[in-house]
Amino acid sequence: MTIAAGIGYALIALGPSLSLFISAISKKPFLILTVLSSTLLWLISLIVLSALWRVFLPLNSTTWWPYGLLLFTSIAFQEGLRLLFWKVYKRLEDLLDAFADKVSKPRLFLTDKMQISLAGGLGHGVAHAVFFCLSLLTPAFGPATYFVDRCSQIPFFLVSAIIALAFVMIHTFSMVIAFNGYAEGNKVDQIFVPSVHFAAGLVTLVNFASGGCIVSIPLLYFIAILTLLHCGKMVWRRLAENRSTQGTQE
Amino acid sequence: FSPTQKFPQAEFSPYQNTNYEWNPIGSGIMWNAYNFPVFLLSESSTLTLQEAATKNEKSKKAYTADVAEFDLVMQTTKAGTHDSESCLKERTCLPLGGYSVWSSLPPINFSSPDQSKPVILTVASMDSASFFRDKSLGADSPISGLISLLAAVDALSHVDGLDDLTKQLVFIVFTGEAWGYLGSRRFLHELDLQSDAVSGLNKSSIEMVIEIGSIGKGLNQGVNEFYAHTAGATSATNDTLDALKRAQDSLKSEHIISSTANASNPGIPPSSLMAFLRKNSLTSGVVLEDFNSVFSNKFYHSHLDDMSNINSSAIVAAASLVARTLYILASDNKNLSSSALTAINVNVSLVQALMGCLLDCDPGLSCELVKNYISPTNTCPSHYVGVIQDEPSSTPYLGYVDDVSRFLWNFLADRTSVPRENSSSTCAKGCRNKGEVCVRAETDGKGVCVISTTRYVPAYSTRLKFDSGDWIVLPPNSSDPMGMVDPVWTESNWNAIGLRVYEVQNATYDRLVLLGGIALTVLAYLAIVFTQAFITKALKRD
Numbered sequence: 001m002t003i004a005a006g007i008g009y010a011l012i013a014l015g016p017s018l019s020l021f022i023s024a025i026s027k028k029p030f031l032i033l034t035v036l037s038s039t040l041l042w043l044i045s046l047i048v049l050s051a052l053w054r055v056f057l058p059l060n061s062t063t064w065w066p067y068g069l070l071l072f073t074s075i076a077f078q079e080g081l082r083l084l085f086w087k088v089y090k091r092l093e094d095l096l097d098a099f100a101d102k103v104s105k106p107r108l109f110l111t112d113k114m115q116i117s118l119a120g121g122l123g124h125g126v127a128h129a130v131f132f133c134l135s136l137l138t139p140a141f142g143p144a145t146y147f148v149d150r151c152s153q154i155p156f157f158l159v160s161a162i163i164a165l166a167f168v169m170i171h172t173f174s175m176v177i178a179f180n181g182y183a184e185g186n187k188v189d190q191i192f193v194p195s196v197h198f199a200a201g202l203v204t205l206v207n208f209a210s211g212g213c214i215v216s217i218p219l220l221y222f223i224a225i226l227t228l229l230h231c232g233k234m235v236w237r238r239l240a241e242n243r244s245t246q247g248t249q250e
Numbered sequence: 251f252s253p254t255q256k257f258p259q260a261e262f263s264p265y266q267n268t269n270y271e272w273n274p275i276g277s278g279i280m281w282n283a284y285n286f287p288v289f290l291l292s293e294s295s296t297l298t299l300q301e302a303a304t305k306n307e308k309s310k311k312a313y314t315a316d317v318a319e320f321d322l323v324m325q326t327t328k329a330g331t332h333d334s335e336s337c338l339k340e341r342t343c344l345p346l347g348g349y350s351v352w353s354s355l356p357p358i359n360f361s362s363p364d365q366s367k368p369v370i371l372t373v374a375s376m377d378s379a380s381f382f383r384d385k386s387l388g389a390d391s392p393i394s395g396l397i398s399l400l401a402a403v404d405a406l407s408h409v410d411g412l413d414d415l416t417k418q419l420v421f422i423v424f425t426g427e428a429w430g431y432l433g434s435r436r437f438l439h440e441l442d443l444q445s446d447a448v449s450g451l452n453k454s455s456i457e458m459v460i461e462i463g464s465i466g467k468g469l470n471q472g473v474n475e476f477y478a479h480t481a482g483a484t485s486a487t488n489d490t491l492d493a494l495k496r497a498q499d500s501l502k503s504e505h506i507i508s509s510t511a512n513a514s515n516p517g518i519p520p521s522s523l524m525a526f527l528r529k530n531s532l533t534s535g536v537v538l539e540d541f542n543s544v545f546s547n548k549f550y551h552s553h554l555d556d557m558s559n560i561n562s563s564a565i566v567a568a569a570s571l572v573a574r575t576l577y578i579l580a581s582d583n584k585n586l587s588s589s590a591l592t593a594i595n596v597n598v599s600l601v602q603a604l605m606g607c608l609l610d611c612d613p614g615l616s617c618e619l620v621k622n623y624i625s626p627t628n629t630c631p632s633h634y635v636g637v638i639q640d641e642p643s644s645t646p647y648l649g650y651v652d653d654v655s656r657f658l659w660n661f662l663a664d665r666t667s668v669p670r671e672n673s674s675s676t677c678a679k680g681c682r683n684k685g686e687v688c689v690r691a692e693t694d695g696k697g698v699c700v701i702s703t704t705r706y707v708p709a710y711s712t713r714l715k716f717d718s719g720d721w722i723v724l725p726p727n728s729s730d731p732m733g734m735v736d737p738v739w740t741e742s743n744w745n746a747i748g749l750r751v752y753e754v755q756n757a758t759y760d761r762l763v764l765l766g767g768i769a770l771t772v773l774a775y776l777a778i779v780f781t782q783a784f785i786t787k788a789l790k791r792d
Contacts, residue, residue: 005760011767016774023778111789144752145314155755158763165770239789 001145001157006137009157013133013164017126020172024115031119038085038123038175045081046131049074064205071201079194082175085120086182110242113183114176114235121175125168133164151213159213163204166217169224170200173231180234189234196227253280253381254551258520261735262431264481264527267516273545280381280551287322289749290382290553302751313756320749326742334740338714338721343740345721347638347710348377349646349655350433352422353662354703355403356412358450360685367418368457370579372572373522374399374421376654377635378551379428385553386634388428389560389609390540393633394466394568396423397604400661401569401596402462406576407665409594416582420451421666423658424522426635426709428551429739433709434525435732440707447644447707458486458579459535461523464547465568466560468540472505474567479511479518479537481527486534490579494536497574500591506567512543519545528732538568557609562601569596607631608654615653623660625692626653635709637741641716642708648692651706656692659704663689667700711738 001009011018025031053073059066097107137157140146146156174193181189200223206216256276260268291299302316309315331337338345374395378388387393403421406412412419426432441453468474478494480487494508518524523535540546549555573594578586600619607617608631615626631654639650648656667689676696677688687704691697712733715722726734 001755002757002760004764005755008760008763008765008767011771012763015767015771019771019775020778023775024782111785143319143754145755147314147753235785239785243789 001137001140001155002143003141005145005157006141009137009161010134012158012161013129013168014126016165017122017129017168017172020118020122025119025122028115031115034116034119035123035126038120039127040123041081041085042078042124042127043131045078049077064208067208068202068205071205072198075194075197075201079197082178082193083182086179089116089120089179090182110238113179114238117176117179118172120179121172122168124175125171128167128171129164132167133160136160150207150210154213159217162217163220166220166224167200170196170227173227176231177227177234180238192230196223199223251548251552251554252276252550254278254379255281258551259428259430259524260520262524262528262732263517263520264524264531265517270516271544272519273550275548276550280379287320288381289320290385291749295749299751313759314753315756316751316753318749318751322744322747324742324744334738335723337740337742338723341720343742344637344639345710345714346426346429346635346739346741347432347436347642347708348425348635349651349706350422350424350426350437350709351655351658351662352420352437352448352451352705352707353403353659353666354450355406355419355421355666357666357668357685357701357703358418360450366452366455367416369418369420369451369455370576371456371459372399372402372419372421372576373424373434373459373461375424375427375433375522376633376658377425377428377433378555378633379635380551380553380555382553383634384632386428386551386632387553387556387609388551388633389555389557390466390547391464391545391550391555392427393608394464394540394560394565395462395538397565397601397608398462398465398569398572399423400604400658401566401601402573402576403662403665404600405569405573405594405596409577409590415577415580417457417580418455419576419580421662422707423662424709425655427522429635430711430736431522431525431732432635432711433707434522435529435712435736436709437707438525438529439712439730445644447705449705450703457534458490459523459526459533460490460572460576461521461535461537462568462572463519463521463537463539464545464550465538465540466564467546468564468568469561474504474506474564475540476506476508476568476571477511477539477542478508479515479521479539481518481523481535481537482532484532484534487536490534490536490575493575493578494571496578497571497591500574500588501567501570504567504570506571508538508571509542511539515543525732538572540564540568557605560605560609562598562605565605566596566598566601569601570594608633615657620653620657621693623664623690623693624653624656626657628653638708638710642710644705644707646706646708655706659706660689663687663700663702663704666704667702669700711736713738 025035053070059070061067093108100107140157148156151159174196177189178193180186181193200220203216203219203223206212206219252273252275254273254276255278256271256273257268258273258276306316325342326332326337329340329342331340331342334343337343375392376396378386378391378393380386399421406419422437424433424437427434437448440448441451465476468476478491480491491510498506498508518537519539521537523537526533526535547555547559549559573596574591577591577594603617603619606613607615607620611630614629615631616629620626633654636652640647677691677699681688681699685701685703686699687702688697689700712730713724713726713736715724723738728734
């Protein structure tokens with residue numbers, strides 16, 4: 001695609017993440033580190049998965065279920081890794097709190113913890129967008145464009161940018177929900193995140209059908225908005241609870 | 251289907267009637283100047299392009315279109331040198347030319363200086379032209395004649411007692427004939443100069459010129475018919491016609507008929523003999539063709555003149571005819587036994603092998619026969635003359651000589667050779683003795699020295715001179731009448747040539763996408779800032 005269109009596609013996929021980074025994360029070095037380490041973790045998970053699946057690839061299959069299996073195992077692995085990420089974070093949180101006590105500084109606030117989980121989610125989302133969208137854009141600069149047969153209304157790059165944006169949203173807010181769910185022991189939230197991830201993954205399988213993207217993209221955005229709203233609701237509830245407990249404490 | 255003129259290269263004809271139409275279906279489109287490039291596409295590419303065109307027609311999306319982009323930079327156009335003289339001066343082009351090959355059967359004996367037998371020169375050409383540079387096969391015109399010549403040389407090489415013949419047989423294959431008779435004109439010029447390239451040949455000793463023209467379409471309803479077009483009603487031409495008759499009689503069983511061409515023809519058809527006649531109007535010559543008054547080749551100088559246009563039995567018939575005629579002429583009726591004549595037979599499998607090597611991509615120049623002599627640079631043969639690189643000489647750097655010329659040199663040297671007593675090892679550095687050449691130098695066996703008189707003769711316009719790295723166009727000289735009408739063809743330097751077809755998006759659409767991306771980023775930023783402010787305000791509200 002032309003350079004103008006290329007920048008456009010990149011901004012569609014990563015523009016909101018860039019905005020989030022600039023406004024919420026760039027001022028706090030610890031959050032930047034969190035983003036980077038979370039990105040790295042996600043990429044490592046991909047490497048491990050590809051090593052495991054290498055034997056079976058390429059999947060020359062006209063049916064969808066081998067791809068479904070691939071998605072299922074990958075998402076399961078990544079959710080497991082999210083749990084691991086949480087455990088590491090918990091250890092880190094305890095260390096930070098102990099340190100704060102030692103130097104008589106305040107401990108981590110709830111908002112701080114939420115920001116950390118937001119940064120973690122953003123790292124995952126950015127990694128997904130870079131890997132699955134940006135990597136397609138960079139070799140494709142030139143005068144031509146490309147349309148896929150099964151989604152012939154929209155250029156291929158636009159489709160991948162839109163899907164990447166949806167996944168950025170899903171990953172970012174899922175992490176907030178997940179960390180909160182593990183912290184509170186809230187089973188609903190703990191189940192919500194993996195199910196949303198699985199659902200999003202499976203919805204992309206609809207793209208195999210001719211004209212499938214017309215169905216799958218709205219579905220994907222529905223899931224993304226759902227995640228966003230659930231996250232918003234949870235954050236609001238936690239902040240309200242926190243305020244009331246703080247109020248009673250003070 | 252024939253893009254050349256109705257009388258190809260009429261300006262070189264030795265007779266006045268240039269309105270005679272040898273090639274009545276010729277359209278002449280090849281010789282016009284066009285300010286757009288024309289690409290010949292393969293079958294698969296044509297299908298691709300047709301699909302793209304129909305897609306454009308049927309497309310409902312107004313913002314995309316299939317476009318074709320060509321990558322074709324000709325240095326002469328870029329530099330603004332629009333004619334041969336200026337482009338040669340600026341070195342943005344090179345002159346057309348190549349290397350003709352001549353060989354003598356048996357090899358000329360240089361050690362006895364008194365020996366100068368009269369020479370019978372048998373001529374064929376190896377180059378063709380067409381509207382598309384890389385698709386000039388020229389199966390009928392002139393490669394069928396070339397293959398005939400090679401098969402005749404092969405047949406005659408097995409004859410005993412070649413040294414006792416009264417006359418010397420010399421075979422020459424010219425290149426550049428389609429672009430102003432470059433090969434024949436330069437050969438005649440070199441003969442005048444008595445240069446190294448033609449050492450052993452004397453202009454005055456050439457008694458007779460026999461040219462094998464287009465003979466591939468001679469097969470008509472089971473009978474091979476050929477026509478002898480003569481120039482000059484001398485005793486030599488009459489002898490040749492008689493010899494042809496005798497040869498035909500000896501080949502009775504093979505349904506071969508040779509007749510004299512129609513007397514109402516204005517003269518000989520377009521052929522290298524025209525150059526000989528323009529140089530010396532008293533030359534005795536005969537051109538053997540498969541047509542009488544007009545070309546039987548419907549694809550003369552067309553990219554469609556390929557193997558399907560000719561018949562191998564016509565080539566075998568012509569080769570047998572020529573071989574026996576040459577033997578009759580060379581032995582000059584002295585002790586000519588019919589058994590010796592009937593022993594001269596053309597190897598049919600050789601003819602078919604040559605056809606497969608020179609006229610087809612499979613096996614093409616990677617065929618056994620060619621690989622036995624040279625390492626070809628291309629597999630698909632093309633008989634476009636090409637450009638002459640570096641200084642023309644009789645011992646050129648073989649990297650600049652094209653595959654077919656090198657193959658012909660090796661083939662003729664091998665067939666006309668007398669093997670040495672103690673055939674030694676490799677001759678990569680050349681052969682020590684005079685009169686010896688190194689055959690098969692490019693193959694793994696690294697060559698063997700044989701006694702043979704086979705030489706390269708450069709073929710380029712007589713109006714050109716190579717002077718310390720530059721080609722200079724000489725002014726027209728009345729002593730060179732053919733040079734005066736020579737257009738001095740050159741080929742522009744070029745790098746890569748390609749054609750791409752792809753789908754493009756409307757520029758407005760691209761800008762919309764960019765705008766959309768920017769808007770999305772800005773909106774997201776605003777939304778986040780608003781949310782942050784909301785949360786902090788909500789937290790402070792206590």
